[in-house]
Amino acid sequence: MCKAMWFYPVKKSCDWTTKNEIENDDLMELSGQSRGSPVDDELPLPKHHFISLVKLCVDFGFFVFAGDEYQQISGLAMGSPLSAVLACLFMETLERDHYRDIIGRHSTWLRYVDDVLVIVPRRSCLHHTLTRLNSVHEKIQFTVEEEEDQKLPFLDTLIHRGDEDLRFSVYRKPTNKDDYIHYYSANSNNTKSGVVIGFFLRALRICSPEFLESEVTYVIDSFMKHKYPKGLLLNLRKKAENILSRSNPVISSNFLVLPPCNLSQAISKYFGNTMNIASTSGEKIHDLIREKKQQKSNTDSAVYRIPCSGCDMAYYGETGRGFNTRICEHRADVRHHRTSNSMVVHVDEAGHLPNWEEAETIHEGLSKHKRKVMEAAYIATEKNMNTASGRFKLSKVAAAIIRTSARSRSSGDSSTPMLYKYAVYSPKCMYF
Structure with a gap:
């Protein structure tokens, strides 16, 4: 056009x-x-x-x-x-x-x-x-x-x-209905505040002085129709003005994704500007009313531990092809001295062989994603001979939270905090 x-x-x-x-x-x-x-x-x-x-x-x-x-x-x-x-x-x-x-x-x-x-x-x-x-x-x-x-x-x-x-002002199409997030919706406060701040920033960046106040008034009136308190809207306008006035905004490279809950908001306030905090939208109506399929447990999926026969170190790994199959592969690696295997490197450095008789599975039946997360959690918290951190690189704090969550679920404890439960399902949120 x-x-x-x-x-x-x-x-x-x-x-x-x-x-x-x-x-x-x-x-x-x-x-x-x-x-x-x-x-x-x-x-x-x-x-x-x-x-x-x-x-x-x-x-x-x-x-x-x-x-x-x-x-x-x-x-x-x-x-x-x-x-x-x-x-x-x-x-x-x-x-x-x-x-x-x-x-x-x-x-x-x-x-x-x-x-x-x-x-x-x-x-x-x-x-x-x-x-x-x-x-x-x-x-x-x-x-x-x-x-x-x-x-x-x-x-x-x-x-x-x-x-x-x-001169410039904000343009809205004739079909615009101002259908924004309602204040009483299940979205997090950060999400609702971010939407309002975005509208104020657009007004501040686009509008010429003679159109600015009318646009700000329009934004306030539109969100008040969705039950936003006027005091909150005025505070968010000040935040938008402060954001716009920053000459060199400090952008943190650390990023943390948390579920929408009171604990998440407390963590966000604690970290302040040192870390970017984001929240998921939570379950939607479709997720609540649909009939969920029962997933079959994969018996070949396992997280396992192979101790050393000469020291207190151990090798931690995961497999989706069965514990016994993976042990046979490890035995072959040691027998043929394949240095790509961490246990072979430990044999060369310490002169200790793996204790195959005491090799054991730690977790079974996990999905591929959770399996790899649990492997990384054990590598981060236990004394081990692994030369790599696994699929995910976790901090010791995050790894401890994930292991606590796994133990609580296996014992049937339903009082585990939401953050602990969320860590296993979305481990990327725990990168530090």
Whole structure:
């Protein structure tokens, strides 16, 4: 779509929106003509190999619908990480080779994904320009919308044209219903506060001074309809202003995901700005009312311990193919002196052989994910000969919480704190 506005005495601007459905071959041909292409020495692999791999990923657009298998031969697959990048490269190539010449050197072309803001001389014929743009590629078609009452919406911004300057306010579509998170919803307080702060930040970043207060009032009124206390909203506005005034915000690299509960909020306050705290949304109505399938226990799934015959160290491992099968593989590794096995390294360093007779399983019937978490928990807390930390690298505190949770569940203790239970199900939250 092209949205056009008169801009000062000599120019007008337009917002062009594209509707594209491009062929893969055309895309690869044009996208391969990249600007400032690096030489092969600067890439991890030769450029022609990289292009071939990208083309393979683009061409392999197969999917199943109603039991039949299809191949997508036009356009890019939705959800693919490559699609957005290649689409932008494709548009940049068309802009460089065609669109810049069509709009002329006295015009300005500003594009965000498929929305284009164009400032053109006042006497330009927009519809003639539109026809020329649409003739470049049959799959890339533009529509145009011109300025009305000296206003032009672009993305979430409404541009107001004055006599000597431009002013800005927040733009909402006519179909907007202000359907936001209700204050009494089951979402965490952090989630609800974050949504409100986001709206205040948008107002502070976009609005010109004469539109700011009206936008802030609109945000407050909208959330008060969803039962948000006015005092809370005013405090959140101050927080948004403080966030915007930070010159160099401190961003912590540590990240912790916790379930929505009072303990999670206490942990968030304790860590403050030293760690990013996020909460999950919890169970949805669908999760509460649906009939859950009974999962069969996998008897071959096990976390095991193999002690050393000469010291107090032990090897901790996990397997999904059965304890006895894994012990036979370990015996073969020691017999053939395969140094990729941690026990072989211990034999070389300490001269101690594994005590095969006392090898035992610690946990059985766990899912693959939980099994690997438990292995990492034992490696982090017990004296061991493992040369790696396992699939997950856990702190000793997190590992102890996970082991406590496992013992409580096995003994039938239902009073285990939620954080302990959550640790095994979502171990990534326990990285430090």
